[in-house]
Amino acid sequence: xxxxxxxxxxxxxxxxxxxxxxxxxxxxxxxxxxxxxxxxxxxxxxxxxxxxxxxxxxxxxxxxxxxxxxxxxxxxxxxxxxxxxxxxxxxxxxxxxxxxxxxxxxxxxxxxxxxxxxxxxxxxxxxxxxxxxxxxxxxxxxxxxxxxxxxxxxxxxxxxxxxxxxxxxxxxxxxxxxxxxxxxxxxxxxxxxxxxxxxxxxxxxxxxxxxxxxxxxxxxxxxxxxxxxxxxxxxxxxxxxxxxxxxxxxxxxxxxxxxxxxxxxxxxxxxxxxxxxxxxxxxxxxxxxxxxxxxxxxxxxxxxxxxx
Amino acid sequence: xxxxxxxxxxxxxxxxxxxxxxxxxxxxxxxxxxxxxxxxxxxxxxxxxxxxxxxxxxxxxxxxxxxxxxxxxxxxxxxxxxxxxxxxxxxxxxxxxxxxxxxxxxxxxxxxxxxxxxxxxxxxxxxxxxxxxxxxxxxxxxxxxxxxxxxxxxxxxxxxxxxxxxxxxxxxxxxxxxxxxxxxxxxxxxxxxxxxxxxxxx
Numbered sequence: 001x002x003x004x005x006x007x008x009x010x011x012x013x014x015x016x017x018x019x020x021x022x023x024x025x026x027x028x029x030x031x032x033x034x035x036x037x038x039x040x041x042x043x044x045x046x047x048x049x050x051x052x053x054x055x056x057x058x059x060x061x062x063x064x065x066x067x068x069x070x071x072x073x074x075x076x077x078x079x080x081x082x083x084x085x086x087x088x089x090x091x092x093x094x095x096x097x098x099x100x101x102x103x104x105x106x107x108x109x110x111x112x113x114x115x116x117x118x119x120x121x122x123x124x125x126x127x128x129x130x131x132x133x134x135x136x137x138x139x140x141x142x143x144x145x146x147x148x149x150x151x152x153x154x155x156x157x158x159x160x161x162x163x164x165x166x167x168x169x170x171x172x173x174x175x176x177x178x179x180x181x182x183x184x185x186x187x188x189x190x191x192x193x194x195x196x197x198x199x200x201x202x203x204x205x206x207x208x209x210x211x212x213x214x215x216x217x218x219x220x221x222x223x224x225x226x227x228x229x230x231x232x233x234x235x236x237x238x239x240x241x242x243x244x245x246x247x248x249x250x251x252x253x254x255x256x257x258x259x260x261x262x263x264x265x266x267x268x269x270x271x272x273x274x275x276x277x278x279x280x281x282x283x284x285x286x287x288x289x290x291x292x293x294x295x296x297x298x299x300x301x302x303x304x305x306x307x308x
Numbered sequence: 309x310x311x312x313x314x315x316x317x318x319x320x321x322x323x324x325x326x327x328x329x330x331x332x333x334x335x336x337x338x339x340x341x342x343x344x345x346x347x348x349x350x351x352x353x354x355x356x357x358x359x360x361x362x363x364x365x366x367x368x369x370x371x372x373x374x375x376x377x378x379x380x381x382x383x384x385x386x387x388x389x390x391x392x393x394x395x396x397x398x399x400x401x402x403x404x405x406x407x408x409x410x411x412x413x414x415x416x417x418x419x420x421x422x423x424x425x426x427x428x429x430x431x432x433x434x435x436x437x438x439x440x441x442x443x444x445x446x447x448x449x450x451x452x453x454x455x456x457x458x459x460x461x462x463x464x465x466x467x468x469x470x471x472x473x474x475x476x477x478x479x480x481x482x483x484x485x486x487x488x489x490x491x492x493x494x495x496x497x498x499x500x501x502x503x504x505x506x507x508x509x510x
Contacts, residue, residue, distance in 0.1 A: 083394065083398065085378045086378070086394040086395075086397040086398045086401070087394045088390075088394075146447075150447065150448070153448070275448040275449075276448075278415070278418060278419075282411065282412075282414075282415040285411045285414070285415075286407070286408070286411035286412065286415075287483060288480070288483045288484065288487065288499065288500070288503070289483045289486060289487060292482055292483045292486050293479055293480075293482075293483055295482070296478065296479045296482035296483070297474050297479055300473060300474045300475060300478060300479065301472060301473055301474050303473070304472065304473020304474070305473070307473075
């Protein structure tokens with residue numbers, strides 16, 4: 001019984017992998033870059049490739065300046081009394097703000113050959129969020145107490161430990177791998193099957209969640225190109241392949257039927273979204289071009305993850 | 309004995325002089341207003357819609373001069389800054405600052421989750437540049453927030469905010485760059501103006 005259904009899940013992932021290969025062949029442009037870069041869009045909290053939550057995840061990353069610092073953006077209007085700041089003389093010619101190492105442009109050197117498709121997918125995801133995911137997550141938030149939602153979140157994060165563990169090993173991060181393992185055992189036992197996360201009590205056990213996309217990045221494989229998947233959100237060629245690889249070590253993949261598997265992922269996604277309602281809206285609100293804002297945010301975020 | 313005293317006094321002067329003469333350090337400059345903002349946001353008296361406006365005004369008052377809006381605008385435009393006339397730059401800075409102010413104040417005011425800011429430290433990257441590292445701690449997960457600051461007119465000012473490694477300035481730069489590939493500065497200013505008008509009508 002189990003075997004049969006496993007095959008089901010695997011067939012799903014395999015066809016996805018096949019699609020990826022076709023895409024790769026079609027576009028003919030694979031990894032040229034050497035520096036690290038974004039990988040798949042697994043959310044650090046979930047560890048599992050939780051579809052649309054990823055759109056939201058990236059959103060939340062970019063939106064959070066809002067929560068903390070952003071609100072403090074000051075008024076140029078109020079203080080712009082000294083006009084000399086705006087003249088050319090105020091700055092020497094070589095100051096292009098791009099010369100510092102902190103100012104390399106991750107998004108500009110990752111090609112976007114699928115831009116028309118990606119933009120369409122962006123619109124699709126945007127609608128899916130506002131019409132389906134958000135109302136569902138809001139309703140869920142109303143009925144499910146926060147403590148329960150936190151438990152669900154912890155559970156999904158915990159159960160995806162094999163992905164993080166394997167990728168720590170693949171990247172030669174043995175201390176992190178040991179931490180992941182310890183964390184998994186503590187949370188699975190004392191933490192009641194992963195429902196509780198005890199790491200806040202043990203800061204030493206905190207890790208940066210690793211995934212295959214990041215591992216590829218570590219190996220010097222570039223992003224390839226940017227791609228937006230329906231429901232899964234922003235990704236890159238490299239991160240997509242990484243995500244497919246991670247699916248094979250994700251325990252959720254082996255939940256006994258495809259229906260339960262999909263249901264589980266949907267719960268994970270809705271649950272995560274329930275914590276992030278308003279984040280995507282905030283990014284969209286703040287953006288001049290929301291598509292580009294998400295693209296750049298995703299690429300910056302992944303490069304940061306790879307570098308950690 | 310006397311020489312030792314003189315030496316100690318001299319040493320004391322050397323050690324304290326920069327602290328007295330110079331501006332407060334980057335982290336100190338930031339910590340005071342940020343803590344004020346956090347207290348303001350937690351204050352229950354601002355829970356009504358009318359009071360929220362007052363809260364927002366106070367928010368701007370506290371944070372008014374920790375951000376360098378000209379530098380933020382300049383960096384957000386990158387090379388394109390040169391294509392703008394001084395008047396256009398001024399207008400752009402004004403509009404862009406308004407947009408940031410509006411969107412982010414709305415966002416932080418609507419955040420319901422309990423969170424606190426942990427100050428991790430500061431790192432000087434040059435005598436006039438520094439990064440202040442913080443972490444926002446909240447039940448649904450922590451995330452790092454770094455402030456890039458520079459010394460301008462003897463005061464530390466923020467010119468970029470990085471959240472989980474995502475730079476706000478770079479994010480806007482990629483949007484503006486893309487827009488300006490085949491559009492003119494005046495068109496971008498008109499677009500920002502439209503956005504500001506829309507936000508003011510909401």
